[in-house]
Amino acid sequence: MSAATPKTTAEATSAPAYKRKALFAAAVGYGLDGFDLLILSFALGGIIATFGLSDVEAGSLSTITLFGAVLGGIIFGSLADRYGRVRVLTWTVLIFAVFTGLSSIAQGYWDMAAYRFIAGIGIGGEFGIGMALAAEAVPANQRARATSWVGVGFQIGVFAAAIVSAPVIALWGWRALFVIGLFPAIFAFVIRRGVEEPDKFVQSQRGQTAGESGDSAELPTFGAKIRALVKDRATVKITFALIVLSTVQNFGYFGIIAWLPNYLSEKMDLGVTKGSLWTAVTVIGMLAGILIFGQVADRLGRRPAFWIFQAGAIVSILVYSQMTDPSALLIGGFFMGAFANGMLGGHGALLAEMYPTQVRATAQNVVFNIGRALGGLAPVVIALLADSFGFAFAFALLPTIYIIQFLAMFLLPEKRGVELE
Numbered sequence: 001m002s003a004a005t006p007k008t009t010a011e012a013t014s015a016p017a018y019k020r021k022a023l024f025a026a027a028v029g030y031g032l033d034g035f036d037l038l039i040l041s042f043a044l045g046g047i048i049a050t051f052g053l054s055d056v057e058a059g060s061l062s063t064i065t066l067f068g069a070v071l072g073g074i075i076f077g078s079l080a081d082r083y084g085r086v087r088v089l090t091w092t093v094l095i096f097a098v099f100t101g102l103s104s105i106a107q108g109y110w111d112m113a114a115y116r117f118i119a120g121i122g123i124g125g126e127f128g129i130g131m132a133l134a135a136e137a138v139p140a141n142q143r144a145r146a147t148s149w150v151g152v153g154f155q156i157g158v159f160a161a162a163i164v165s166a167p168v169i170a171l172w173g174w175r176a177l178f179v180i181g182l183f184p185a186i187f188a189f190v191i192r193r194g195v196e197e198p199d200k201f202v203q204s205q206r207g208q209t210a211g212e213s214g215d216s217a218e219l220p221t222f223g224a225k226i227r228a229l230v231k232d233r234a235t236v237k238i239t240f241a242l243i244v245l246s247t248v249q250n251f252g253y254f255g256i257i258a259w260l261p262n263y264l265s266e267k268m269d270l271g272v273t274k275g276s277l278w279t280a281v282t283v284i285g286m287l288a289g290i291l292i293f294g295q296v297a298d299r300l301g302r303r304p305a306f307w308i309f310q311a312g313a314i315v316s317i318l319v320y321s322q323m324t325d326p327s328a329l330l331i332g333g334f335f336m337g338a339f340a341n342g343m344l345g346g347h348g349a350l351l352a353e354m355y356p357t358q359v360r361a362t363a364q365n366v367v368f369n370i371g372r373a374l375g376g377l378a379p380v381v382i383a384l385l386a387d388s389f390g391f392a393f394a395f396a397l398l399p400t401i402y403i404i405q406f407l408a409m410f411l412l413p414e415k416r417g418v419e420l421e
Helices: 006-014 015-050 057-085 085-103 109-124 126-137 140-172 177-181 182-192 199-213 222-226 233-267 271-300 302-321 326-341 344-356 359-373 378-389 391-397 400-411
Strands: none
Touching: 015 057, 015 085, 015 109, 015 126, 015 140, 015 177, 057 085, 057 109, 057 126, 057 222, 057 359, 085 109, 085 126, 085 177, 085 182, 109 126, 109 177, 126 140, 126 344, 140 177, 140 199, 140 344, 177 182, 177 344, 199 359, 222 359, 233 271, 233 302, 233 326, 233 344, 233 359, 233 378, 233 391, 233 400, 271 302, 271 326, 271 344, 302 326, 302 344, 302 391, 302 400, 344 359, 378 391
């Protein structure tokens, strides 16, 4: 990052065109995350047949990808705080692209598991770094809307995977899905080449560099960044609350999206075609909810927005679990998706506001990926409950997690409209 033309850089990163480019780059990157997770789900049937895997082995490929994402989030979050948001996001896309492509030529379980783990490392950095980039690229009063657009990118990636997966598998088989996964990664790499680092990050780096030439200020090490998340009692409370929020967010999302198609097609007797359509309406609700949440959070504040959507998630999931009429399930799915996943974009703004610039991407990725790892247990937990008590009962219990999330909001200060540190 050059410091020779500070005025030019500051002017470039404050222009409306820059904000749009930065948000678009961040959203496309996070869209890769959603696209990858869902194409793997669609490909599992073919992978099982090709390699003769058990259901447990096949399911472990998703878990391995998420574990890779946790590791990648921690590594690349720290690197982004040192070398820049845009630069490190570009590195993550290259890793994702190469190992997604290699997944298409896997010859068995172990090399596929290795490819999925390393691809997961690549996509693991997308959430936190993209959210940090979006939060730093816009004024304080637009922050939640900006990070919500990044969350929309994830849902569009999921939606795109849902649209292309079935016809691609029918025409060319499951391996072609991973070849197609290369193209959005290349696209993301290209658009990021024209995006500057946000001025907030550049100023932070200059301040630390100036400190180095004076007394003792240094760029924080990885260990120092992790310690910054628990540096005092107040920060421990904040980090704990954000891990709770991230865990519930991911648990609710994975719990719904992993089992909803099966629940609708088999348990509600809608069949595969209608089950897919009804699930798509729920995904559209998720997308709409993210956009609405950003507006509410920037106008009313973070706490009111989360509380409104948490209450909506509790009610909508509970009501949905009791529905049996197909029309009611279609409408109810939209609202359940909107409330249960609408908060996703708000996590980016909330995490950005709680930590200083020099550790922001690290904090985003560490906290959210811990939540993703814990929340990724949702499909297993719901399956165990469903085996004993039925899917309707399992879904009916899901709202209890949002009560925990509701209470965690009391531990977080309100920072709507406050400039980032």
